[in-house]
Amino acid sequence: MSGFFGCVSKRDCVADVFYGTDYHSHLGTKRAGMAFWDGQSFVRTIHSLESAYFRNKFEGDLPKFAGSRLGIGVISDGESQPITLTSHLGRFSVVTIGRVDNIEELTGELLERKINFAELSGSKINPTELVAILVSLGTDFREGIELVQRKVKGSCTMMILTERGIYAVRDRFGRTPVLIGKNGDGYAVATESSAFANLEYLPCRELGPGEAVFVTENGTEQVIAPGRRKQICSFMWVYYGYPSSWYEGINVEDARYRCGAALAGRDDLKEVDYAAGIPDSGIGHAIGYANEKRIPYKRAFVKYTPTWPRSFMPQNQNMRDLVAKMKLIPNEAFTKGAKMVLLDDSIVRGTQLKDNIIKLTESGADKIHIRIACPPLIYPCVFLNFSTSRSTFDLFTRRVIRELEGTEEFSEELLQEYADPDSERHARMVELMRRTIGADTLRFQRLDDLVKAIGLPKEELCTHCWDNSSYME
Template sequence: MSGIFGAYSAVKKTVLEEVYLGLYALQHRGQESAGISWIQDGSVASKRGLGLLHNAIDQKRLADGEAYNAIGHVRYVPLESSRLQNVLPISANYARGPIAIAHDGLITNLAELTRQLEQRGAIFQSSTNSEAILHMMAQKSHMQPIDALVDALRRIEGSYALAVLLENSLVAARDPYGFKPLVLGEREGTYYVASESCALDIVGATLLRDVEPGEIVVVNGKGVKSLRVRPEEKCRRLMHCSFEYVYTARPDSIIDGRSVYEARKEMGRRLARKSPCPGADLVAGMPDSGTIAAIGYAQASKTPFEMAVVRNRYVGRTFIQPTQKVRELGVKIKLNPIEALFKGKKAAIVDDSIVRGTTAERIVSMIRSCGAEEVHLRIASPPVLHPCRYGIDTRKENTLAAVRMTLDELCRKVGADSLDYLSEEDLTAAVGLPEEKLCTACFSGKYLEDEEK
């Protein structure tokens, strides 16, 4: 799970601080590392570091630099991969010039590609997916960089949204199935690519459109050019990630023409109709990704909505902390229920999802300690039953709460009086995309590669 941002100024305006600001808007997509790369004197220059953006990169140093073309990346990585050599963008100076790559997604045939590249002499310096793309391009040094990139992307399976920095071009690419979001924006002659439209807002850019699945957008002094990774007929099967609408994306983003805010609110409305909580005194959401669904639930059920669980704004996302111990501690320092609102009340608590169950158990316990008479938990997505193969950190199936326990067992485990989920049909309807264009593999187990066999 990552956030990528890139900028190219056709009017020769320095863009380094804008890339920094774009990454700041995407910090929710990754808290473990950050990096920015640009071209300086014919080579790639980079600032990279571990931790949150403001700790990883000194903004003041960027303010003194000049670059008209730059890319950046924020990343969530498992703890064992939290090393500086794995911080993106990854860069190199090869036979055709400087190049840097920022990547959101997961290459599912990486092991096979790595073996082939190593047999041809490639030496890997990191454990990132993106390094394989660099090596594939380097082994096609007789091609122009854009052609070598297209050739490499045709060999990749899985998910990707890319921002690629070349000496005179900014390149954006999205996998043929559209798993990962990627948008294109513009302001006064400067073009931007970003994981989400909220990052365009922070630099004052206008959202032009989504990068289409299977499309490569090349921005340089000649303008904006569109290429195709594969023949267009192979891009008709789309698999936009449903979890972006449930949890990952910021609510003020628009992904593939659908407002994340409106999708989450509709999830809450549909959840209220499917799983009402008669006699509830209040509805509260788990901040922040459950709040909007809770508003929809309250409206549909005609129950008062209260901001009854307060979030410490200086603490990041609990789900994407790297270890279980930190996750457990993170719930306590991140969320605090307001005792006066819960005391003696029957409460419906709406959350976006239950992945491992840590947050749900802790917050129900905290609400009960406030004197709540009943706590009914409602989840604005289906049970997460299957590992994600395309980039979200749920890949260890035995860690998923809904896999380890039945609904009744999970309800008892988290300490709620009742527990229920949104259905897959309601999720699809709330997002507003056709079922065949939405990836719900983490809920349904319907993986793309299995269906194409």
């Protein structure tokens, strides 16, 4: 995924954009960038994050932005951004969150119009540059934004930095959040509300699906009214969101407590010593489970962060798996002879969870019962660039289904049967997953319980990964 932070202020806002963007580091793994209007020109910097923290990479760039009162920053899981463009609308910079699923089609259309692309992202067209070009085709920024929302299949949340202020735009169906904060000097725009508190901004509003506002130091002006249909990504609460953040008025950590409690409420486990969580996102689910079951919560795993900040920094997958293994240290004071319930947010490829179970077993654990805070991931995400591991062939569930069915061709009817938690095929799938990862028992959250735990109507949540249910157009 990705996250962004922008600021329009009556004073120098460079520090706010720098630290506000850094507060989104959990949402991106590859690249980051900032752009400022310093009163005379646009100044931009972009760095890779695959070998260092955001702060270390960008701190040396801050002096060249000094005095700027308008700025945007982004931490991205993919392409280099911000993109700065000169057009008939003037000069502007763009950052995006989302996925342009029809990028080849749109690229072809623009090339036929003899429009050129300057930036590349991994030898491919940079999606953010494509979005910036689409914006520039409008007679004004409103029309350009509407063109993007109409043309892009997938999702596109963005900020557009101009000489006068920032256009903040939530994607058409609100799959990712956009929040506005306010202090005595101006306004900030963020993906995560948790970025506001220590920078002394008070959250004042959240954009609706497809809504666009123009933010200046004096306030916000609605440019495009919100649409009626909303499907915010459920994984914002299950996994990606920061524990202290709020979306749609619902706190992330509180929702995770409810997820864990829902799992406990359906669990018939009797002889268990305590609940534990895979750091970081599994911890909230584990606490909720322990509270509901009235059993202790213990840290069977401790996350070592000083020199292993992220499990996904290296590009090579084998190295990524090794880093993930090195980060988590079992605490033998709690593992020896223990019968534990271990909670995690999800199972994507299954390899890390299998390694964690092996590590706990080697540390003396007697029984390891795995509980997953969401249903099995059967469909790859087509709306957000969560992870390359979420391709159809990499998903653990799809590998298991292929093994059970003896084929790589599945009808939608068959996949829906595997998604049904009350079906025989679902039970067979979960059992084979259990044996593969080496758990004593394995249970997944039911989708209806997950929806209830989050607290929004199902039609307002994107649940595509689990049941292929979503707005596609």
